[in-house]
Amino acid sequence: MTAPERAAPAVAGGSVTLGEAVAAAVGALGAAGVASPRADAEQLAAHVLGVGRGRVAARLLAADPTPLEPAARAALRAAVDRRVAREPLQYIVGTVGFRHLVLDVGPGVFVPRPETESVVGWAIGELAVTGPARPLCVDLGTGSGAIALALAQEVPGATVHAVEADPTALAWARRNIAGTGPAVTLHHAVVGDPAATRDPAAGPSATTALAALAGSVDLVIANPPYLHDGDRGRLEPEVRDHDPALALWGGPDGLAGLRAVSATAAVLLRPGGALVVEHDDADGRSAPALLAAAGGWLRIADHTDLAGRDRFVTARRGAAEGRHP
Ligand SMILES: C[S@@+](CC[C@H](N)C(=O)[O-])C[C@H]1O[C@@H](n2cnc3c(N)ncnc32)[C@H](O)[C@@H]1O
Structure with missing residues (x-):
């Protein structure tokens, strides 16, 4: 000041x-x-x-x-x-810009962050170079619908499915999908084990909800909850008191969300299909190591955001790597 x-x-x-x-x-x-x-x-x-x-x-x-x-x-x-x-600015004005979108946000939904724009940018670039003409994409944990809607808007011919467990966030995504134009199919489902959420309203597992897509998806993208449980005391009030808890916490190592996303992606992706997952900037080594240890992932790489911080991990589904570029 x-x-x-x-x-x-x-x-x-x-x-x-x-x-x-x-x-x-x-x-x-x-x-x-x-x-x-x-x-x-x-x-x-x-x-x-x-x-x-x-x-x-x-x-x-x-x-x-x-x-x-x-x-x-x-x-x-x-x-x-x-x-x-210390209410988030975006809740007060009721909107947030994300890439070329203006999304409605408010209490009960995670406010999309600028660093996620880089994650989406990588996915769009990758699909442009290596994807099919009409790629099939899945956004796991869509919140406001930011990632799914950006893909639908910016990737020509894309079919986009989005999954969300939290009914309140789901309502925001539905509102944005209704108001923004590009079509996204929304699923109320859980990435991982629905019993683990201890919420009977959370929906079925994503692999059940998206069973018809198994083995055929070109891109799985996610910004899962990834804060380390031990970082609770270091959060700004805007995050600590307003972002929904389900959007934030990734367990003691921050990687619980990545574990669930990679297991779901392994079912959904076609051989050679791409995975891109945002992570905490402390996990530039542990996130790729997790995928390597899980097996079945090829060309595992970590990437930085525009601020130069380790921010997201990418990989290709193995098994028939040679069939798709
Ligand atoms: C960090 S927020 C990201 C939201 C949005 N993709 C974005 O980038 O702005 C994570 C989202 O995943 C949802 N989520 C967390 N765990 C989930 C699970 N097991 N299954 C489905 N959705 C989940 C949360 O409710 C939240 O909306």
């Missing part, structure tokens, strides 16, 4: 310009420990005014002297209060 931001005027009384309101918001958000107070303040202002962030930036640059309407001022104050309490 900069000194001028700390000196920003309060917005409690009198008439207030957009610049004054945003400056006050920046100060409050910075004091609350929000990592990007200016960006968040401008996005919240854009949200309550119903305009793009560029429009807000332009008004700030021009030092627009127009007073904020009382209703807009109250709405901005309420939105800033929520963010000061």
Whole structure:
């Protein structure tokens, strides 16, 4: 937080310009420990005014002297209060950008992260080079539907299935699929053993739900829960208090999700089909080692995200490696 931001005027009384309101918001958000107070303040202002962030930036640059309407001022104050309490910005504005999509998000669904865009980018590039003309893709643990919808939008001719165990997340995915255009077939099912979820509403196993696809899938992609149980004390409040627990925890070694995904993928993929799975940045060696130990995986490789952190593992299903490039 900069000194001028700390000196920003309060917005409690009198008439207030957009610049004054945003400056006050920046100060409050910075004091609350929000990592990007200016960006968040401008996005919240854009949200309550119903305009793009560029429009807000332009008004700030021009030092627009127009007073904020009382209703807009109250709405901005309420939105800033929520963010000061460390509710995720995306829950407050109700949307998140993911690749070329704008997805609806809110309480009960994992907010898609920028690093996952790299994972999807690898899959799209791989399908373009080595995939069939109309690839069959499966997204395991779809949450908001981000990965599945990006594949459906960006891979010509793709047929995309998405699996989700959590009924609340499933409802968000259904809403995004309905509102975004590209077709994705959604399955309420569990990757792994349904009994392990201790939730009778979690659905059948993914291998049962997708039995008709066994041995024919070209790409299995997943961003499974992968935080190490021991990292619970290190989470930001936005994650700790708001992301659903089922989306976060990968067991003591962070790899429980990868184990379940790779076992399901081994059933679904055709020989030569591709697997791509996001993992914790501490698991750049242990994730590939897990696939190597499981057997049946070829061309196992780990990849970094745009920040240079170990982020996802890829492999090809073995058995008839020579038949497909
Ligand atoms: C880290 S979130 C990723 C969501 C989305 N794919 C994304 O990248 O934004 C993991 C998702 O997997 C779901 N999930 C966790 N365990 C699952 C399981 N065993 N079977 C099916 N879905 C599961 C969670 O509910 C959550 O929506």
